[in-house]
Amino acid sequence: MDFLNPVINGFAVVLEPSNLLYCLIGVVIGMLIGVLPGLGPAATIAILLPLTYNVEPVTAIIMLAGIFYGAQYGGTITSVLLRLPGEASSVVTVFDGYQMAKQGKAGTALGLASIGSFIGGTASIIGLTFLAPVVASFALDFGPAEYSALALLGILLVATISNGAKTKALIAAAVGLLLATVGRDIFTGESRFTFGNLELADGIDFVPIAMGIFGLGEILYNLEERHRAAKAPSKVTNVWPSRTDLKQASGAIARGSVLGFFLGILPGGGATIASMASYAMEKKRAKQPERFGKGAPEGVAGPETANNAAATSSFIPLLTLGIPANATMALMFGALLIQGVTPGPQLVEQDPELFWGVVNSMYIGNILLLIMSLPLVGIFVKILRVRAAILAPVTALITLLGAYTINNSMFDVTLVVVFGIVGYLMKKFGFEPGPLVLAFVLGSLLESSLRRSLLVFGGDPTGFFTRPISATLLIVFVLVAVLPGIRSMLAKGTTAPSEQPITTKIKEKV
Amino acid sequence: MIPVSSSPAVPAGGGSRPAAPSGGDAPEAPDEDLLEDLTPEQLAAQWEDEKPPAAGALANAASSLVVLGVGTGALVLSVAMGLGTPAAPEPGLWPFMISCVMVVLGLFQLIIGRHNRDAEKFTRMSSAPLTGLVTLAAMVALMPAIGFELPALALCVIWMRFLGGETWLTTVLVSAIVVAAFYGIFVLALNTSIPHLF
Numbered sequence: 001m002d003f004l005n006p007v008i009n010g011f012a013v014v015l016e017p018s019n020l021l022y023c024l025i026g027v028v029i030g031m032l033i034g035v036l037p038g039l040g041p042a043a044t045i046a047i048l049l050p051l052t053y054n055v056e057p058v059t060a061i062i063m064l065a066g067i068f069y070g071a072q073y074g075g076t077i078t079s080v081l082l083r084l085p086g087e088a089s090s091v092v093t094v095f096d097g098y099q100m101a102k103q104g105k106a107g108t109a110l111g112l113a114s115i116g117s118f119i120g121g122t123a124s125i126i127g128l129t130f131l132a133p134v135v136a137s138f139a140l141d142f143g144p145a146e147y148s149a150l151a152l153l154g155i156l157l158v159a160t161i162s163n164g165a166k167t168k169a170l171i172a173a174a175v176g177l178l179l180a181t182v183g184r185d186i187f188t189g190e191s192r193f194t195f196g197n198l199e200l201a202d203g204i205d206f207v208p209i210a211m212g213i214f215g216l217g218e219i220l221y222n223l224e225e226r227h228r229a230a231k232a233p234s235k236v237t238n239v240w241p242s243r244t245d246l247k248q249a250s251g252a253i254a255r256g257s258v259l260g261f262f263l264g265i266l267p268g269g270g271a272t273i274a275s276m277a278s279y280a281m282e283k284k285r286a287k288q289p290e291r292f293g294k295g296a297p298e299g300v301a302g303p304e305t306a307n308n309a310a311a312t313s314s315f316i317p318l319l320t321l322g323i324p325a326n327a328t329m330a331l332m333f334g335a336l337l338i339q340g341v342t343p344g345p346q347l348v349e350q351d352p353e354l355f356w357g358v359v360n361s362m363y364i365g366n367i368l369l370l371i372m373s374l375p376l377v378g379i380f381v382k383i384l385r386v387r388a389a390i391l392a393p394v395t396a397l398i399t400l401l402g403a404y405t406i407n408n409s410m411f412d413v414t415l416v417v418v419f420g421i422v423g424y425l426m427k428k429f430g431f432e433p434g435p436l437v438l439a440f441v442l443g444s445l446l447e448s449s450l451r452r453s454l455l456v457f458g459g460d461p462t463g464f465f466t467r468p469i470s471a472t473l474l475i476v477f478v479l480v481a482v483l484p485g486i487r488s489m490l491a492k493g494t495t496a497p498s499e500q501p502i503t504t505k506i507k508e509k510v
Numbered sequence: 511m512i513p514v515s516s517s518p519a520v521p522a523g524g525g526s527r528p529a530a531p532s533g534g535d536a537p538e539a540p541d542e543d544l545l546e547d548l549t550p551e552q553l554a555a556q557w558e559d560e561k562p563p564a565a566g567a568l569a570n571a572a573s574s575l576v577v578l579g580v581g582t583g584a585l586v587l588s589v590a591m592g593l594g595t596p597a598a599p600e601p602g603l604w605p606f607m608i609s610c611v612m613v614v615l616g617l618f619q620l621i622i623g624r625h626n627r628d629a630e631k632f633t634r635m636s637s638a639p640l641t642g643l644v645t646l647a648a649m650v651a652l653m654p655a656i657g658f659e660l661p662a663l664a665l666c667v668i669w670m671r672f673l674g675g676e677t678w679l680t681t682v683l684v685s686a687i688v689v690a691a692f693y694g695i696f697v698l699a700l701n702t703s704i705p706h707l708f
Binding site: 083094095165167168170171174175177178181185187188190192193216219220221223224225387388389390392393394396397400401404405408410413414417420421424427428429430431447450451454455458459460461 | 553562565569570573577580581584587588591595596597598599600601602604605608609611612615616618619622623626628629630632633635636638639642643646647649650653654658662665666669670673674675676680684685688692696700702703704
């Protein structure tokens with residue numbers, strides 16, 4: 001039972017009042033921003049990063065994680081009631097959820113989604129509990145060569161799986177890597193790209209970049225959209241699904257849990273892709289696929305389960321390998337670094353309280369969310385009346401003043417505004433901001449492990465292929481980089497580019 | 511086959527009914543019943559229509575040229591820092607490798623990505639972010655001199671009244687409450703050193 005001891009100690013950590021409180025704050029904020037269209041979880045987490053400076057690392061991550069999976073619950077509400085997805089990961093829920101609402105079964109749809117989310121999330125936590133230590137112990141032997149390969153592959157996958165133009169996503173990643181080199185060279189101590197500016201000598205902090213590119217960039221971009229108050233929907237009644245509904249959806253929930261869990265682990269995967277994959281799978285498996293789009297309960301239960309399962313399991317690569325699988329996890333990575341904790345395989349061993357505290361807080365968070373989204377759903381529906389025009393200046397001010405409090409310096413605030421412009425222009429010109437932030441976070445790790453391994457190999461780059469794990473990872477890297485090009489060359493002329501699956505058009509909202 | 515990608519499939523801003531394409535001259539909105547029974551494909555197509563107009567080849571070329579410019583600049587600077595050898599790298603080697611990748615990607619994008627439709631056109635609506643940006647910059651410039659309260663109040667008023675189209679009453683009332691709340695949180699409760707006037 002040695003294995004279970006740290007798990008149980010983790011519960012003791014979660015049950016400390018302050019951690020419970022932050023867990024509650026996190027899931028409520030997540031629920032709120034999930035309901036409100038506009039800011040996504042990544043933007044919210046970025047804006048709230050300064051809040052985490054003065055609390056314990058475990059408390060900080062518990063809150064940020066709560067925001068992330070809470071948003072998956074909240075996004076459903078607007079999808080079902082208004083045909084307006086609050087989050088990208090709830091887009092497919094619109095198709096059947098809104099039809100169910102029209103048939104007077106809004107409560108059932110929301111209930112199924114919440115129960116599915118709860119089961120998916122919980123199943124994923126259990127998976128995380130058992131899989132994470134295994135992965136971590138496997139990764140303990142990783143040297144700099146493996147880490148270079150892993151970081152390269154992670155950046156490439158996130159850039160190519162994101163839905164924007166691949167080249168542009170890769171360019172964004174390159175900019176992120178370049179930004180990470182600003183400041184003192186870790187090996188020689190020489191200044192790079194500082195242009196004599198003393199403020200830049202120590203490099204650019206992660207927080208102003210994240211707050212600017214994700215937070216302010218998103219706020220500015222949203223200013224361009226038409227702001228209108230959403231019509232508050234009629235009362236939602238009877239959120240408890242009937243036994244027949246549950247029975248009909250149970251298969252979808254089970255499949256969604258498994259699918260979401262595995263898609264969440266993959267770099268570049270995550271909640272959005274999981275929900276779309278689950279919808280496609282349910283439609284394919286159904287005996288009468290024509291019911292889909294006309295209020296099929298499986299079409300709500302499956303995707304909503306999958307997005308929560310994926311949101312939870314995407315913590316595995318971060319907490320065990322120290323490689324964030326998507327942009328939101330890159331923010332968690334940054335938040336941990338601020339706290340002086342380096343996520344990686346040694347985390348489970350060296351800091352079991354943090355590891356198990358965060359993992360176990362998700363059980364509590366999911367229970368809180370289930371309570372909030374079943375009996376209390378009416379309160380969150382009322383939030384929809386808050387207008388974007390009022391929220392925008394409030395979030396902008398929180399961002400600016402929050403940025404000041406990090407180091408009490410106006411320079412950070414200026415940086416946030418500058419990166420806000422960069423983030424806005426990137427979105428305007430079709431560059432995904434996610435790969436930039438992810439690459440920035442991994443930049444110094446990548447450089448130092450690359451240089452260390454080259455030292456070991458005596459400057460011979462083929463040395464990477466002499467170690468089995470790094471060789472495998474690099475071969476996968478090459479395949480991922482080259483295959484799409486070959487495939488499109490083969491496909492050229494044979495297929496007309498007329499048919500586009502809906503799924504490719506859904507952009508990950510940060 | 512280039513996927514038409516950057517569609518804001520999540521319409522931000524909270525329009526409950528399909529909004530007119532942001533860019534002006536809106537066609538008559540189809541009547542309600544028709545909208546209620548859209549299939550997923552039609553709904554997706556409708557979201558596609560609502561997204562801002564795509565920018566032309568010029569915008570794509572411009573963004574590629576910016577990438578190329580930054581890449582080349584970094585390339586020159588990193589060569590100046592000294593490259594060394596893989597066995598004994600100098601500070602410039604790693605930035606040099608990244609900037610090479612950037613230049614290649616920039617060139618590729620300039621040639622292949624010319625006709626991508628993932629960039630958005632700047633429309634009349636784009637004046638809103640620009641105004642927003644000016645107010646943010648003004649706030650950053652003024653904060654050290656006169657504290658955060660007055661610039662924050664001005665920012666709220668401009669964003670709510672002129673960018674958001676709220677009524678004067680709501681604007682003044684909410685702005686005052688917001689600034690007072692921030693004063694309470696950051697100055698009175700948290701005791702931070704944010705420059706403040708009062």
